[in-house]
């Protein structure tokens with residue numbers, strides 16, 4: 001059995017409904033159990049800033065799937081929920097990023113784990129720290145909470161709790 005952490009984000013239309021639908025679709029897979037859910041945060045767009053605020057969260061799952069099978073399911077959820085990739089880092093109905101898979105490192109064509117940008121992003125590290133503050137990121141060899149402490153304070157403090165789903 002594997003433990004994985006998946007980041008979810010949405011900034012189009014009914015953002016909270018897209019997060020709920022994505023979690024339901026993860027749980028509908030017979031080989032995936034959603035075991036923990038972070039709070040939902042409203043966050044200002046990072047990287048490509050000319051777009052609406054996001055709702056972001058992180059979920060913990062246990063699964064017998066291998067990483068690439070999990071990616072396939074996440075991408076099928078994105079397609080099912082109407083995600084269009086018009087602009088890199090642009091608006092999306094739903095985005096599922098695989099952050100961590102056990103303590104594995106992976107550098108495949110379609111899949112890099114740990115997610116290559118996760119440690120730079122308050123919209124990922126703040127919700128992840130709710131679930132797994134002690135987890136050590138491979139290669140970086142720092143815990144989630146140590147990485148979070150190193151992020152710009154204004155970025156962390158700008159995160160607004162939206163609620164729980």
Ligand SMILES: Nc1ncnc2c1ncn2[C@@H]1O[C@H](COP(=O)(O)OP(=O)(O)OP(=O)(O)O)[C@@H](O)[C@H]1O
Pocket residue numbers: 071085088089090095096097098099109110111112113114115116117
């Ligand atoms: N850990 C990962 N989780 C999800 N997708 C990944 C991961 N590593 C690599 N990818 C690849 O990234 C490609 C682009 O994904 P996507 O368009 O969702 O990027 P994004 O989420 O907008 O940007 P970012 O990856 O910087 O968060 C996907 O087709 C997928 O094959």
Ligand SMILES: Nc1nc2c(c(=O)[nH]1)N=C(CO)CN2
Pocket residue numbers: 008009010043044045046047048054056089090095123
């Ligand atoms: N606040 C926020 N900004 C982003 C996000 C996101 O989920 N939330 N995702 C991006 C590409 O994955 C780029 N920028």
